[in-house]
Amino acid sequence: MCSIMGGDATKNVDPESLKGLDTDAVKKSFWESEANQATLSNLASITTLDGSKFDAVMLVGGFGVMFDFYPNEAVGRVGRECYENNGVIAAVCHGPIGLASIKDSNGKCIANGKNVTGFADTEEDVFGLTKYYPKYPNLDIQPTVEQVLKDEGANYTQTENWGKHVVVDGNMVTGQNPASADGVGEEVVKILSSR
Numbered sequence: 001m002c003s004i005m006g007g008d009a010t011k012n013v014d015p016e017s018l019k020g021l022d023t024d025a026v027k028k029s030f031w032e033s034e035a036n037q038a039t040l041s042n043l044a045s046i047t048t049l050d051g052s053k054f055d056a057v058m059l060v061g062g063f064g065v066m067f068d069f070y071p072n073e074a075v076g077r078v079g080r081e082c083y084e085n086n087g088v089i090a091a092v093c094h095g096p097i098g099l100a101s102i103k104d105s106n107g108k109c110i111a112n113g114k115n116v117t118g119f120a121d122t123e124e125d126v127f128g129l130t131k132y133y134p135k136y137p138n139l140d141i142q143p144t145v146e147q148v149l150k151d152e153g154a155n156y157t158q159t160e161n162w163g164k165h166v167v168v169d170g171n172m173v174t175g176q177n178p179a180s181a182d183g184v185g186e187e188v189v190k191i192l193s194s195r
Contacts, residue, residue: 004068004075006045010037014062047074051081056188061093061119061178066133069098070148076101083110083171088191092175092184094119097145099174100152112153115169117176118145120158 003009021028030036051057057079059069069075079102083089089110091098096118099111121144124130133143141147149156158176159165165176166183171191175184 001039002044002046002049004046004072006043006048008041009043010040017062045074046078049078051078051083051087052085054078054082054087055192056088056090057082058184058188059089059091059095059098061091061095061181063094063127063129065094066097066143066145069095070100071137072098072101076103079110080104086171088171088173088188090173090184090188091118092181093177094145096174097148099154099172100148109152109154110172111149114154114172115157115167116149116154116172116174117157117165117167117180118149118174119177120161121146122158123161123177126161 018031021031059065059075059079075098079089079098083102084105089099089102096111096116099116100109102110104110121142124144124146130142130144136143136148139148139151141151146156146158157165157167162177162179164179164183166180166187167174168187168191173184173187173191175181
């Protein structure tokens with residue numbers, strides 16, 4: 001595990017995301033694990049990693065990644081190194097914004113021409129937070145996951161708001177929203193287990 005800057009990630013957890021842990025034994029077990037807390041409190045910075053050493057890179061969601069994942073040179077480099085070494089690139093919810101940072105060796109976004117999903121504009125409309133998102137360089141579009149992926153030439157699809165929707169295209173696995181997170185993980189495991 002890593003984060004953009006490294007360090008103690010336990011201090012930055014949105015309390016809202018911890019609600020409902022009592023109804024999800026897997027997530028509760030993960031969060032309450034002493035080993036996981038130790039890891040989360042001392043994360044490496046993504047800038048220090050070599051993506052070719054990983055079988056998969058997972059870009060998790062949350063509104064904050066709209067500021068952190070794109071544009072981001074380190075996300076782009078680590079993602080490219082993993083992907084071009086036959087690794088899996090997975091992303092869920094707002095995490096797919098990071099795909100726009102990952103360019104292949106020819107400078108083309110790895111999502112170009114790929115079937116993908118991510119947090120939908122119709123879901124964004126419910127929260128009304130897009131007005132707070134950063135204006136992305138050289139883009140004259142609404143700064144949302146859906147719009148940026150479409151602008152990069154991805155074939156974006158979605159299901160109804162908050163419905164489970166996972167898209168697999170080769171070594172790329174994307175999920176629309178939090179309800180899709182488990183499915184993204186399952187698909188990544190399937191791909192890696194088949195090798």
